[in-house]
Amino acid sequence: MDAYQFLKSLNIDYKNYEHNAVFTCQDCEGITFDMEFIPTKNLVLQDKKKTALFLVVVPDYKRANLKEIEGILDQKHLSFASATTLQEKLNITPGSCSLLNLINLKDKSQVQVLVDAEILKNQNVGMHPNRNTATVVFNTKHIKAILNSLQIKWQEINI
DSSP: OOHHHHHHHTTOOOEEEEOSOOOSTGGGGGOOOSSOOEEEEEEEEEOTTSOOEEEEEEETTSOOOHHHHHHHHTOSSOEEOOHHHIIIIISOOTTOOSGGGGGGOSOGGGEEEEEEHHHHTSSEEEEOSSSTTEEEEEETHHHHHHHHHTTOEEEEEOO
16 A cells, blocks of 8 residues: 555545655655645654664754653663664664654554654644655644554653
């Protein structure tokens, strides 16, 4: 199922914006949107044994400190997932990470999601629909519905 079908299956209204490929939050600065939303930075981390994945979702302007995240997760030696891991586990390329990638997971037990509380306080959120040439914007209340429908372990954090 693609990201758009998934959102429709949950009756989530969204607005789609097509744009040139972006690989970093800075790449998005020149894109014009006619809707207000909080853009996200999505980091896919893995444990030392490369058996567990952690998707950390923060506002695009926040710095995510790996040591702080390790403390929240009670993990040591977290590292960024490689391009190979992103392709194998989430069927995406670097720059395309978002909560919507989780629909591609075969084993949902191998990932945990951390969502910064500031995102949930905003009206709308924007993220990539499994490709970095588009952004979908929807109400942040649907984040919980998405994660719960996928039966993904998640927690709200303050970074």
